[in-house]
Amino acid sequence: MGGKTVGHDSPAGDLRLANLTKRFGIFTAVDDLSLTIPQGSFFALLGASGCGKTTTLRMIAGLEEPTSGQVLLGDRDIARLRPYKRPVNTVFQSYALFPHLDIFENVAFGLRRRGIRKVDDQVRRMLSLVQLDGYERRRPAQLSGGQQQRVALARALINHPQVLLLDEPLGALDLKLRRQMQIELKRIQIEVGITFVHVTHDQEEAMTMADTVAVMNAGRIEQLGAPADLYEFPATPFVASFLGQSNLIAGDAAGASGGDIGVSAHGARFSVPAGRARAERGPVFLGVRPEKLHLVDSAEQVPAGHQHVPGVVTDASYVGVSTQYLIRTAWGSELSVFAANSGAGRPAAGRRPGGGVLGPAARLPAAPRAGRERPHLAAAG
Ligand code: ATP
Numbered sequence: 001m002g003g004k005t006v007g008h009d010s011p012a013g014d015l016r017l018a019n020l021t022k023r024f025g026i027f028t029a030v031d032d033l034s035l036t037i038p039q040g041s042f043f044a045l046l047g048a049s050g051c052g053k054t055t056t057l058r059m060i061a062g063l064e065e066p067t068s069g070q071v072l073l074g075d076r077d078i079a080r081l082r083p084y085k086r087p088v089n090t091v092f093q094s095y096a097l098f099p100h101l102d103i104f105e106n107v108a109f110g111l112r113r114r115g116i117r118k119v120d121d122q123v124r125r126m127l128s129l130v131q132l133d134g135y136e137r138r139r140p141a142q143l144s145g146g147q148q149q150r151v152a153l154a155r156a157l158i159n160h161p162q163v164l165l166l167d168e169p170l171g172a173l174d175l176k177l178r179r180q181m182q183i184e185l186k187r188i189q190i191e192v193g194i195t196f197v198h199v200t201h202d203q204e205e206a207m208t209m210a211d212t213v214a215v216m217n218a219g220r221i222e223q224l225g226a227p228a229d230l231y232e233f234p235a236t237p238f239v240a241s242f243l244g245q246s247n248l249i250a251g252d253a254a255g256a257s258g259g260d261i262g263v264s265a266h267g268a269r270f271s272v273p274a275g276r277a278r279a280e281r282g283p284v285f286l287g288v289r290p291e292k293l294h295l296v297d298s299a300e301q302v303p304a305g306h307q308h309v310p311g312v313v314t315d316a317s318y319v320g321v322s323t324q325y326l327i328r329t330a331w332g333s334e335l336s337v338f339a340a341n342s343g344a345g346r347p348a349a350g351r352r353p354g355g356g357v358l359g360p361a362a363r364l365p366a367a368p369r370a371g372r373e374r375p376h377l378a379a380a381g
Pocket of ligand 1: 025027029046048049050051052053054055056201
């Protein structure tokens with residue numbers, strides 16, 4: 001297929017996916033996806049294995065042809081340009097460095113391929129950007145995994161792509177190095193100002209780095225927004241459970257009154273501020289994060305204005321930063337409660353399974369209850 005190369009240095013504009021669909025036979029991997037990624041932003045596609053995020057990335061890169069839909073960069077549809085004609089570079093989990101070339105030549109590769117002879121300054125600037133000054137003459141095998149990933153990044157960035165695609169780039173690194181590289185990647189993105197589109201199944205990674213996170217499920221976007229917004233006010237039970245842990249209680253909303261929505265669940269009545277509800281009437285899930293539940297020993301200790309659920313501690317796991325409790329409720333399902341080991345107040349580890357407790361729940365958000373979705377707590381009961 002013909003088509004001109006889009007200038008790598010010309011202004012890019014936003015990256016827009018318009019009704020992008022990919023089918024493999026009768027299976028739809030990406031289902032009518034539409035979204036806009038603002039120029040210069042750090043965008044994460046987050047989802048479980050098989051949800052279609054890599055296929056989406058590959059369509060942006062030109063490694064997979066869409067069944068239908070557009071990939072627009074600014075006003076230009078690049079969906080049918082060959083990969084090398086797109087102002088897009090990809091960094092993969094496998095670094096794919098050339099083992100026989102030293103680090104300098106690995107980074108210089110893209111420039112040399114374009115016939116550029118004077119590469120010294122640019123290569124050194126890139127190595128400095130990824131903090132690998134002095135490693136020019138080493139071979140990839142003489143570097144650690146994190147260092148090799150930095151070389152892969154420098155090799156992509158030297159081409160001045162308008163969009164950098166990152167496909168689980170930190171997947172092969174150990175946890176500590178991953179955390180370090182997340183901060184590093186964010187710094188580099190801010191410094192170069194290029195649009196980064198990052199694919200990951202690691203919610204912490206997406207939330208640490210991205211300005212905007214799109215949670216994907218079965219080829220579609222469930223919710224898109226700033227990490228804190230997704231975490232604090234998830235739109236669906238899937239997002240609530242995928243992004244961190246959530247207690248979801250199936251109930252029925254009875255409409256708004258005085259700024260609150262009344263919800264009945266398992267014979268109890270709760271209220272939710274209307275601003276934190278996505279549905280006013282009908283079947284809903286009440287969602288509350290484990291760290292927002294607090295344990296007290298008796299109903300008298302529940303602070304005024306808080307709501308509570310009676311239950312019994314069935315498990316306490318000390319995980320260092322917090323102690324994580326499972327509370328069996330009167331209706332049989334379990335709620336998770338995280339108590340920070342902050343050193344303040346009664347030691348959390350002092351609570352033992354078997355004790356009668358109450359968990360007061362403040363600020364319960366409600367999400368609409370879709371027909372097929374089941375709360376993970378209800379399923380346990
Ligand atoms: P992972 O994190 O495991 O890579 P993903 O979300 O990136 O998962 P994709 O690689 O995009 O998922 O795959 C989405 C779905 O499309 C999967 O069910 C996968 O089996 C299917 N799929 C991907 N490529 C092909 C192909 N070439 N032929 C048939 N099915 C495919």
